[in-house]
Amino acid sequence: MRQNELAAAAKAFLLDKPEVSAKELREHLMTIAEGLLTEPTDDYWNGVEVAVLEDAKANLRHIAARERLTVEQQAYIAEALKVLTAGQRRVDYGDASGLLEFVASGRPSGPNSNDYDDNNHTNESTLSDAVSILKVEQGDDPVDFNRLTDSVLAEKALSLKKSSYADLRASLGSVLRYIPDGMDIMNRAEWLGVRDAMVADGLAYSTINKLLTKSKMAIDYGLMNKQLPNGRNPIERLKLTKDAESKRRAFTDDEVAALLEQVGHVDSADSVTRKWAAMLSVVTGARAAEIAHLTKRDIVTIDGITCIDINENGHHKSVKNKHSVRLVPLTTSKAIGFDVEEFFEWVSRVDCDTDAPLFGMTPAAYSHWFNRKVVREALGDVQNVSLHSLRHWLASRLKGRGVALVDAQGVLGHSSQSITFDLYGKGHAIGRLRDALQVALSGEFIQ
Template sequence: MTINHHSLTGTNLLQTALAKPYHYRRSGRYYLRLRPQGTAKGFYTLSLRTTDKATAMTISKDILKTLAAFHLDNPEATWDELRERLADIAEECLTMAHGDDSLVAYEMIYDELRLSLREASAKGPMTIDQQRAASKAEDILEAAQERLKGRPGKLIGIVEELRGVPCGTPVAPYLSLSVNASKALTFEHLSGLYMAEQKDNVQASTMRDVKSSCAAISAVLGGLDLKEHTRADMVGLKAKLLEDRKGSTVNKLLTRLSTVMDWAVHNGYLDKSFDKGLKLSKDADSSREALSQDQVQALMDHTKTLQADAWQRWALSLGVITGSRIEELRQLTKADVKQVGGVWVIDINRNDGKTAKTKHSLRVVPLTDGAYGFDLKAFLEFVEKSDTRLFTLGAGQFSGVLNGALRDVLKLKTDRTQTFHSLRHSLAGALKAAEVPVGTAEAILGHSSGSISYDLYGAGSAVEVGRMAEALKVAFQ
């Protein structure tokens, strides 16, 4: 939870009577605005860290309830009265049920409340009993954060201390609702927590890949409790994945495994992880095989039999001569086909809501007239007649039609070792065979480059685009 303070110097949220709260939504996320009674200027804005309205309203309600319970502005309150309030709060923190969204949100909320309590203790005119209550309240919030990580013991101890009796039976039924030490922490559950935290930070297409990868790993690990996992479990996972997958695919899954496991260790869900050093060597078989030059030529010969206004003709042709990813092509607009330094290019960008795999994917790629018979003039006429988008199908349909065309024309196997993505491998192979410098090849394909950096939109753009255009002409000879 992020709190923004506005014109409230010297005022503490925990010691202020609040006006009616106000909720609003910005960039998909929900926020709670709090204002002290008696003033129209000062207010606090709290980010609820969720895009789900129901979750936001639940979190908001609980925040307000907690703030009200922590009001420490009554100097007449006795320790017994304050202790009773603290016991209620501690018990609620212990027994509250959480979903994946609220687990992440409440860890941040408790952090912010602890900071506010410290401010109240440092600046507020408090009695000894109030200071004692503020100190215990901070202990409660710290223990509540531990409970969110599956370690409720400290919070149970605080409840017993404040109540003067063991927690007993009433608390026990609620413990199964949280991530607690007695519950197996499976990869399916752990990856769910990871994805809930990351979902607002990654592109939708990337999140689909994350879900797919995590599901494949979860299917193998099943009910294994990761709190007790061993190196043998991780080696067994690798062996099982290799039974029906290529080495490069397994490497990608193991990379995803390590990402989730590292996150779990850093966030206190696991004490240690045994997933390192499992990946295969760098020359592991690729999950995609390049198309041969004969296959590429056969595909281009097929495109020339299609009508000049057939979108399939140009989508397939662009795949061949630019090596662009299928989603990069699907999102192209009329404005993305332009000239840079006298060279016609396609501009792969994030304008108008388009997405890209990485920042290195943002690039321009020259269009090579005559490559495998590509007709630049006919393509530009197609572009001119198009509306805003060159291709109007959704992602699934677009991919299905193009990959289906490749299978039909080239009689490909159904094992997906050769797909539309294989055209990228074909172009990469042609660039390598033509001894094109690695930096230039990476700029064309949109790979990260540690050897050279291109300014494709600045003063030197014409020079760099010219260099790429010449490299492609050589590769296509």
């Protein structure tokens, strides 16, 4: 089940076909479940991948909150969310039991599966059948964090900017991976266990604190809306204060060499796409979101110099701050194995809309693939490094090679490029930045 198929599921079966029968809805849901069960998960780019499943779930929640739907369609969404969650468990933990039970029995699995025994939705559902599904989904059982997350995201879809909503969705999705089944979300000791699990997993303290902040907001929401029993928020004062600064370090030259060798093994169109994304991160120091948000339109030529244009010109784009909007020139580097003309030719062959993401992935999917697959396979159980460490690596190279601070900041987006442009003029400034990158990326450091 590929990303575009998951994204199309809600529109095709819930909006474009308002007369669709419950049987058709159920058959389509079974197709999704079988795809999630049988698709390979080793390809974290376009296959069954956590960020993709979160996007699909968010689409369904958004439709449930905003569109006019029949009871049968709302019941379909409730079941679909369960199937997608089961798909996430297969990817995260190798646990395919939920999908197997659903496909084998034709009924949702889990603690409330017995409640579905009298409702075989392979046949035509009646109104009472659909209502019973909703009762199980929204009944009097204690609210768990997954259902609370569904409620929060359904409401926030109407009030948050797209970038803020995506950040909230991704953060709560990350937290859910640490929530054990049956956890009492109003128990402080349980949340201490969640925090300890994050620490043990090697998450930076600042990242853990961010996730706890989002979780606290969700609990506050549940308390305010009477979804949770009255009481004090158990996540209050749970943030880590000691050593809260991230210990993330830069990659060494040898580590970068190993990473480049790993991404250089291409055996499919998808792996070629991955290679170019990773190499672009190396030669520009751009952030994960800045790379993932690039479109064909953002590959530009200024005075004969090919650049990537990092901007907010698109509904799916966002940048960290105003200084992040910038032009970064590309330079051929034999040491890296990056050729500008070859990259430009590849871009021209990519079959996508000019405003669609060039690499066909979300920032979360890109980071997930690089950190979980490339880093682990190339470097083993190395500590305190991630995709962002490529940015630190380039910053160190720029500094170590004596590049002027204003030029290094212009490349990395640490200050406005207008300073450089005002000093030298736009065309000449782009040339200076290219020269700075040539200095930083030169040398036979790859062993």
